[in-house]
Amino acid sequence: MKYLHLVWSALFRRKTRTFFTLLSVLAAFLLFGLLNSVRDAFANAGQSVAGASRLITISKVSFMVSLPLSLDMQIQAVPGVGAVTYANWFGGIYQDPKNFFANEAVAPNFFDVYSEFKLPPAELRAFEQTRTGAVVGARLATRFHWKVGDQIPLQATIFPQKGGQNTWTFNLVGIYHIANPSERQQEDALFFHWKYFDEATAFGGGNVGWYIEKIAQPKDADHVAQAIDALSANSDHETKTQSEDAFQASFVSQVADIGLIVGSIMGAVFFTLILLTGNTMAQAVRERIPELAILKTVGFSNRSVLGLVLAESVLLLALGGAAGLALAQVAVSFIRANVGAIPMLPVGPTSWMEGLGLMALIGLLVGALPARRGMSLRIVDALAGR
Amino acid sequence: MGRKIGYILSVIVAAVAPVVVLVMLPAWGILVGVALLVAWLALTRTGRQAWSATAVAVSTIPQRIGSSSVVIIGIAGVVGVLVALLAMAEGFRATLQQTGSDDTAIVLRAGSQTEINSVVDHDSVVLVSEEPQVMRDGQSRPIAAPEIVVAASIPKKSNGVDSNVEIRGVGDEVWELYPRFRMITGRRFRSGLRELIVGKDAAREFAHTGIGSTLDLNGQPWTVVGVFDSGDSHNSELWADTGVVATTYHRGSSTSSVTVRLQDPRLFDAFRTAIKTNPQLKLEVQTTRKYYDAQSEGLTRIIHVLGTTVAVIMGIGALFGALNTMYAAVATRTREIATLRAIGFRGVPVVVSVLIETLLLAVLGGVVGAAVAWLLFDNYTASTLGANFSQVVFEFRVTPALVASGLKWALAIGFLGGLFPALRAARMPVTEGLREL
Numbered sequence: 001m002k003y004l005h006l007v008w009s010a011l012f013r014r015k016t017r018t019f020f021t022l023l024s025v026l027a028a029f030l031l032f033g034l035l036n037s038v039r040d041a042f043a044n045a046g047q048s049v050a051g052a053s054r055l056i057t058i059s060k061v062s063f064m065v066s067l068p069l070s071l072d073m074q075i076q077a078v079p080g081v082g083a084v085t086y087a088n089w090f091g092g093i094y095q096d097p098k099n100f101f102a103n104e105a106v107a108p109n110f111f112d113v114y115s116e117f118k119l120p121p122a123e124l125r126a127f128e129q130t131r132t133g134a135v136v137g138a139r140l141a142t143r144f145h146w147k148v149g150d151q152i153p154l155q156a157t158i159f160p161q162k163g164g165q166n167t168w169t170f171n172l173v174g175i176y177h178i179a180n181p182s183e184r185q186q187e188d189a190l191f192f193h194w195k196y197f198d199e200a201t202a203f204g205g206g207n208v209g210w211y212i213e214k215i216a217q218p219k220d221a222d223h224v225a226q227a228i229d230a231l232s233a234n235s236d237h238e239t240k241t242q243s244e245d246a247f248q249a250s251f252v253s254q255v256a257d258i259g260l261i262v263g264s265i266m267g268a269v270f271f272t273l274i275l276l277t278g279n280t281m282a283q284a285v286r287e288r289i290p291e292l293a294i295l296k297t298v299g300f301s302n303r304s305v306l307g308l309v310l311a312e313s314v315l316l317l318a319l320g321g322a323a324g325l326a327l328a329q330v331a332v333s334f335i336r337a338n339v340g341a342i343p344m345l346p347v348g349p350t351s352w353m354e355g356l357g358l359m360a361l362i363g364l365l366v367g368a369l370p371a372r373r374g375m376s377l378r379i380v381d382a383l384a385g386r
Numbered sequence: 387m388g389r390k391i392g393y394i395l396s397v398i399v400a401a402v403a404p405v406v407v408l409v410m411l412p413a414w415g416i417l418v419g420v421a422l423l424v425a426w427l428a429l430t431r432t433g434r435q436a437w438s439a440t441a442v443a444v445s446t447i448p449q450r451i452g453s454s455s456v457v458i459i460g461i462a463g464v465v466g467v468l469v470a471l472l473a474m475a476e477g478f479r480a481t482l483q484q485t486g487s488d489d490t491a492i493v494l495r496a497g498s499q500t501e502i503n504s505v506v507d508h509d510s511v512v513l514v515s516e517e518p519q520v521m522r523d524g525q526s527r528p529i530a531a532p533e534i535v536v537a538a539s540i541p542k543k544s545n546g547v548d549s550n551v552e553i554r555g556v557g558d559e560v561w562e563l564y565p566r567f568r569m570i571t572g573r574r575f576r577s578g579l580r581e582l583i584v585g586k587d588a589a590r591e592f593a594h595t596g597i598g599s600t601l602d603l604n605g606q607p608w609t610v611v612g613v614f615d616s617g618d619s620h621n622s623e624l625w626a627d628t629g630v631v632a633t634t635y636h637r638g639s640s641t642s643s644v645t646v647r648l649q650d651p652r653l654f655d656a657f658r659t660a661i662k663t664n665p666q667l668k669l670e671v672q673t674t675r676k677y678y679d680a681q682s683e684g685l686t687r688i689i690h691v692l693g694t695t696v697a698v699i700m701g702i703g704a705l706f707g708a709l710n711t712m713y714a715a716v717a718t719r720t721r722e723i724a725t726l727r728a729i730g731f732r733g734v735p736v737v738v739s740v741l742i743e744t745l746l747l748a749v750l751g752g753v754v755g756a757a758v759a760w761l762l763f764d765n766y767t768a769s770t771l772g773a774n775f776s777q778v779v780f781e782f783r784v785t786p787a788l789v790a791s792g793l794k795w796a797l798a799i800g801f802l803g804g805l806f807p808a809l810r811a812a813r814m815p816v817t818e819g820l821r822e823l
Contacts, residue, residue, distance in 0.1 A: 016713065017710050017713070017714070020706040020707075020709050020710045021706065021707075021710060023702065023703070023706045024702075024703040024704075024706045024707050025703075026703075027699050027700065027702045027703035027706075028700075028703055030699055031696060031699045031700065034695075034699075035696075060539070061537075061538060061539065061603070061604050061605075062536075062537040062538055062539045062550055063539075063550075064502065064537055064550075064775060065604075091503065093499075097499060098684075155497060156497055157497055157498055157499050157500075157503045158498070158503040160495075160497060164668055166496065166497040203505075236604075236605060238605065240539075250547050250548060250549075253545065253547050253549075254547070254549045254550065254770075254771050254777065255770055255771050256768070256770050257768070261471075264467075264470070265467050265471075265696055268463045268466055268467050268700075269463065269467075269700060269703075271459075271463065272459055272460050272462075272463035272700070272703070272704065272707075273703065275455070275456055275459050275460070276456050276459075276460055276703070276704075276707040276710075279452060279453050279455075279456045279707075279710075279711070280710060282452065283453065283714060
């Protein structure tokens with residue numbers, strides 16, 4: 001630590017070069033922070049604490065095939081199941097198909113099972129009492145400047161009303177919040193009554209899209225899931241029950257192999273970064289050979305010289321990298337607040353730990369060759385400029 | 387002071403203007419630019435001076451190969467990532483675009499965006515088929531295909547995860563609607579039987595799709611009897627007889643869509659008006675070209691935003707790497723450059739020589755990046771969820787246009803990275819430069 005001053009002044013010996021290199025490192029780690037945030041958002045989809053204690057039952061054929069309402073009571077009776085609720089995908093469009101958000105018709109007890117969706121008691125009561133009532137997440141309400149009392153017209157894409165009417169108008173009676181910032185993308189949704197949906201739609205008839213079961217003991221999940229699927233075995237509506245996490249993960253994996261895309265980009269980014277900072281460090285050590293020789297002359301051991309050069313390159317990476325990650329953190333929170341469309345998680349402690357690890361690793365890697373050169377130089381030759 | 391500000395302003399204009407022009411320029415414009423530059427180098431006195439200064443600079447690159455490779459690899463990284471990402475968007479777009487054409491029209495229920503959400507009842511199918519704009523075959527039957535689209539869950543070969551596959555129920559009319567359709571192996575399904583033919587991309591992606599395999603659809607066993615190639619995005623689908631699919635999925639006599647071949651693409655407007663104004667029909671009509679193009683818009687836009695953002699940030703990193711390298715290059719060649727100035731070379735040839743050196747390195751980097759993207763990703767197969775909530779398989783396409791736009795990025799980064807060091811080289815006082823070690 002007492003040599004920090006020495007390392008610092010060595011690093012800023014050539015201000016322009018160090019500054020440019022720092023900016024390159026910054027750019028690389030900014031990208032690392034942004035991409036990691038997107039990757040985490042996809043990888044963690046549904047992996048909430050509550051998500052582990054919920055199961056989803058869909059039709060074995062495809063999640064687009066609906067299930068009979070009669071299963072509700074049967075699932076309720078399965079040992080280990082705490083509460084059952086159900087929902088149906090509506091797929092309505094608000095003004096323009098580009099304004100996509102989830103909208104679902106849900107059972108009366110939906111918000112009991114999704115207890116992390118916090119709805120003020122008065123608004124919950126209003127929702128229960130309004131046939132055409134709808135509840136939206138806070139983020140969605142902000143995006144479209146909705147407030148309680150507004151009328152929200154949705155264009156049906158799948159379910160026209162009886163008589164062919166395609167526009168469904170809902171009365172906004174409540175806005176829910178989610179406390180955990182990493183799950184806040186679930187605020188981009190609108191929920192309304194399944195009962196109203198079933199009565200008004202042209203092809204209803206007591207079908208629901210999927211069931212959600214809250215289970216008392218998450219460790220019983222596999223057991224309970226098998227028991228639920230056994231209810232409809234060999235019927236014309238066989239089911240497939242899995243944890244909410246597994247359901248979300250399989251859905252995401254159908255969209256794209258996000259991990260592969262992000263991983264390839266990061267590979268290219270860090271490969272070029274290693275070359276670039278490696279070149280800077282090589283230049284820095286090459287032009288300081290006489291100085292390093294003097295350090296050795298005044299008694300610095302080979303190992304301290306090695307340490308000094310390595311410390312310099314790690315410091316270079318850490319300064320640029322920390323600035324880049326900090327910038328990514330600011331950028332991500334800005335994007336999350338203003339652009340709803342891209343799923344991103346905040347740059348959290350895990351990203352910082354991974355980032356700091358990478359900085360140290362790359363710092364040591366690119367410092368290694370120049371540091372060896374500094375360590376092994378012979379004082380006489382170096383001072384003579386040979 | 388005023389002079390200094392004026393100099394800085396003119397440098398900024400000199401730096402930004404060419405980059406803007408470069409971005410706007412079509413690919414042939416770059417060739418014209420290169421031709422003009424070569425002409426200037428060969429024909430004018432200053433040009434010939436610049437040429438010999440460049441020759442000196444380039445001949446010393448091998449001595450600085452380590453730091454020069456920073457420019458090459460840095461820019462190769464930017465261009466490689468950009469071209470690979472855009473190749474993904476391009477492949478997806480091209481696959482869907484091939485599926486549509488201007489002389490076929492698809493009819494869906496009003497309000498449905500996609501076939502899987504749409505229901506068209508039997509009476510409507512008959513009314514649509516009898517419109518006069520619809521082409522008729524040799525036996526004067528209308529070429530109109532009522533099709534059913536449903537989804538099945540089948541595990542993928544790559545990761546074993548159940549994924550949605552589109553099952554399309556088609557009738558006998560279909561063979562006239564898809565002129566590029568051909569069977570690769572096996573035979574067509576027989577109507578009335580639970581037999582499937584599998585698109586060649588679906589056959590590659592999904593398990594249990596070999597000829598003779600049995601697939602469980604809605605609780606009933608189906609046999610795969612052939613593999614087809616339609617030359618478009620239908621290759622991600624499984625096809626079977628409409629009637630049998632309707633029975634299996636309890637669809638009655640309704641279908642998802644009707645696709646018709648028009649007698650002439652110009653009759654489309656008349657066809658649409660006829661359907662819109664028929665009070666018995668609550669349907670919407672689009673050309674299949676428009677229908678399939680719209681499906682690729684969302685993903686293409688997301689990838690373009692993602693690709694550009696990543697490339698800009700990586701480009702900033704590469705730019706500072708290039709600046710470092712070129713400042714160092716100018717610094718190590720200080721005496722050389724001062725000598726050139728002393729024997730009568732003017733500022734412009736020196737600036738141009740450093741710029742050309744950087745641009746050469748940049749183009750080399752761009753070519754390397756595009757080549758790596760091409761080697762790794764051209765024809766790379768990927769799949770994503772399409773509009774019908776089912777997998778659409780597509781191949782990455784590294785097209786010449788993408789390579790050209792990658793090279794533009796390389797030139798822009800090279801230009802900015804070379805300009806400032808070049809100006810420093812030209813403004814260096816000759817006497818100091820000669821004394822430099």
